[in-house]
Amino acid sequence: MSKTPKLIKKIAGFIPVWADVLGLAEWKFICVPQKERINCMNEGIEYDMACSPAWRYLEARIFVNVYQCKLLNDDELEACVLHELLHCVLSETEMCDVKSEEHVVSLLVNAFMRRVNGG
Numbered sequence: 679m680s681k682t683p684k685l686i687k688k689i690a691g692f693i694p695v696w697a698d699v700l701g702l703a704e705w706k707f708i709c710v711p712q713k714e715r716i717n718c719m720n721e722g723i724e725y726d727m728a729c730s731p732a733w734r735y736l737e738a739r740i741f742v743n744v745y746q747c748k749l750l751n752d753d754e755l756e757a758c759v760l761h762e763l764l765h766c767v768l769s770e771t772e773m774c775d776v777k778s779e780e781h782v783v784s785l786l787v788n789a790f791m792r793r794v795n796g797g
């Protein structure tokens with residue numbers, strides 16, 4: 679198995695765990711590997727992962743920046759998955775302010791990861 683399918687498999691493994699915790703068990707998540715770094719730009723910033731939640735359909739695509747994610751350790755990958763899933767939760771609020779959503783997501787990721795790691 680080449681590195682990319684392994685990476686995607688690892689990322690996909692974190693999804694049901696956090697989907698369950700966050701009440702997204704009914705959702706369908708599709709991992710989309712992005713091999714070209716040019717595809718991984720969002721408002722001029724290169725992301726590790728990004729998502730496009732369609733909460734009405736309980737479905738989200740998780741875009742994976744393969745190049746960046748290969749540089750991350752397991753905890754960092756898990757935190758990225760958690761980050762994207764939290765965007766799915768918040769998508770239901772249809773927050774218009776992208777910056778405050780980003781801020782809330784970061785706060786929650788830190789809180790959850792501290793709890794999981796017993797810190």
Ligand SMILES: [Zn+2]
Pocket residue numbers: 761765780783
């Ligand atoms: Zn984000």
